[in-house]
Amino acid sequence: MREVSEREFQLPDAVIGKLLKVAARRKDVISLGPGEPDFDTPKPILREAKKILKNYKKNKVTHYTQGKGILELREEIVKKLKRDNKIRVSPEDISVGCGTQELIFTSFMATLDPSEQVILPDPGYLAYIPAIESLNGTPMHVRLKEENGFEVDPDDIKKQVDKKKSRVIMLNTPSNPTGTVISKKVLEEIADIAVENDLYIFSDEAYEQLVYDEHKHVSIGSLNGMKDYVLTFQTMSKSYAMCGFRLGYCAGPREIVDALTKCKDYTSICAPHFSQLLAKEALKFKDKFAKKMLKEYDRRRKLIVSRLNEMELKTPMPQGAFYTFSNISKYSKNSWKFAEKLLDKGKVAAIPGTEFGKFGGKYLRCSFATDYKLIEEAMDRMEKFLKNKKYR
Ligand SMILES: Cc1ncc(COP(=O)(O)O)c(C=O)c1O
Known part of the structure; x- marks a missing residue:
């Protein structure tokens, strides 16, 4: 029988891929999913x-x-x-x-x-x-x-x-x-x-x-x-x-x-x-461009961390990279379901912590490699989503 291998079958279908595909297809969704800079190559x-x-x-x-x-x-x-x-x-x-x-x-x-x-x-x-x-x-x-x-x-x-x-x-x-x-x-x-x-x-x-x-x-x-x-x-x-x-x-x-x-x-x-x-x-340009991007990431980092904490999604200040990692326990026990509903009802794409291992279940990853204004809008949407009990 012609089939894919057992090994291929067992490879996880990265939820990231699926979520980001949906986010890309739906023009009404703001994606906090990306794992790459939103800047073009300098x-x-x-x-x-x-x-x-x-x-x-x-x-x-x-x-x-x-x-x-x-x-x-x-x-x-x-x-x-x-x-x-x-x-x-x-x-x-x-x-x-x-x-x-x-x-x-x-x-x-x-x-x-x-x-x-x-x-x-x-x-x-x-x-x-x-x-x-x-x-x-x-x-x-x-x-x-x-x-x-x-x-x-x-x-x-x-x-x-x-x-x-x-x-x-x-x-x-x-x-x-x-x-x-x-x-x-x-x-x-x-x-x-x-x-x-x-x-x-x-x-x-x-x-x-x-x-x-x-x-x-x-x-x-x-x-x-x-x-x-x-x-x-x-x-x-x-x-x-x-x-x-x-x-x-x-x-x-x-x-x-x-x-x-x-x-x-x-x-x-x-x-x-x-x-x-x-x-x-x-x-040969050394860290010239990284320094510039870092300044903008830093501005976004401060915004997103303070907004997430205000919503009682407990979020430590990231020390590096461009991700926040929030504890969602106050709202849900299942980060996968939470992310799915957030996408569907809240129109914000973020990555469930389950993607990052068996100890990630309580968490949600948001990327701030996204435009400042879009992050602001995404935070407004999330706040509205969290206030609506029937979505949780
Ligand atoms: C921690 C980490 N390692 C490795 C990679 C892979 O990066 P690349 O293959 O583009 O060098 C990524 C990409 O997101 C990453 O986040």
């Missing part, structure tokens, strides 16, 4: 894109590149990691991919044998678990507690370590969906656990340049003695608003970078040559 970068195409003969942009990516881009990444993250690597310790999503997947391919375990934060980014499970690995959930500001507790990580089966500790700072930035002190404790138990750390730093107030992003790969343990993932998607170009990179121990690049040979072959050349130029 004009100076787009001007570079035109030059790249114009010079297509000389730069060979219409051809494949080597699996790790073009050397000139990896050299630019080496400079960036040293300058911004205090991570010292050579170009051979870097692999460039079609976004960090691909690199995280191929990194699991390169490290996990069946039934081996990955310790990961829950609630956490929704792509980790399907990747691990499709490779017959086992995700080991570490509950992030609201009372700790959703910062991971190293003791909870320790409890999940299995001497025989644990292979990787997955971290994400700043976090999607909670907006929490992990402190240096906590990272140091996690580093000790990795060394004691000989585990890899995968550090997803997609939002590293989007950090507010006094908070500081620290790359765990920069800590003493961590060079051989940490694979750092960063992306052009958020800091440079280049999601559509699909370009991310990872840096870390050579043996694993080589192994995941081999896996990539059988997935994408290489990241788009065009996007690699563009990323090389974009990185």
Whole structure:
């Protein structure tokens, strides 16, 4: 019989996708769903894109590149990691991919044998678990507690370590969906656990340049003695608003970078040559554009957090990224149903916490990568929706 595989069948249909599709179709809905900047790629970068195409003969942009990516881009990444993250690597310790999503997947391919375990934060980014499970690995959930500001507790990580089966500790700072930035002190404790138990750390730093107030992003790969343990993932998607170009990179121990690049040979072959050349130029602008976007995100963050709390949707101030994560317990026990009704009756799309793990059920994620005025309007709608008891 011709059917899709059992594995494909078991992959979750991301609710995000479904909700966002409905939101996009219905002109009357305001979407607080997006996981990407609402800004276009900055004009100076787009001007570079035109030059790249114009010079297509000389730069060979219409051809494949080597699996790790073009050397000139990896050299630019080496400079960036040293300058911004205090991570010292050579170009051979870097692999460039079609976004960090691909690199995280191929990194699991390169490290996990069946039934081996990955310790990961829950609630956490929704792509980790399907990747691990499709490779017959086992995700080991570490509950992030609201009372700790959703910062991971190293003791909870320790409890999940299995001497025989644990292979990787997955971290994400700043976090999607909670907006929490992990402190240096906590990272140091996690580093000790990795060394004691000989585990890899995968550090997803997609939002590293989007950090507010006094908070500081620290790359765990920069800590003493961590060079051989940490694979750092960063992306052009958020800091440079280049999601559509699909370009991310990872840096870390050579043996694993080589192994995941081999896996990539059988997935994408290489990241788009065009996007690699563009990323090389974009990185030369350093954090100029991220700083500009951050100012606007900050204005929206203050608005949305204060409005959500006024509605008694308890919402901590996000320290990084562009998401709020609200406790909806006062109104509902089921965030999926709550989000569905909010979409249907309130005409606002937001993502139920159930999307982010088994401990996400009490929460709702709103993205403030949406125009300020639309956020204001969405908050008015939500307030009206919450006042109407028959909708809950
Ligand atoms: C935490 C996190 N990691 C990774 C990604 C994937 O980003 P990309 O593949 O565009 O680099 C995302 C996208 O939303 C994300 O939120």
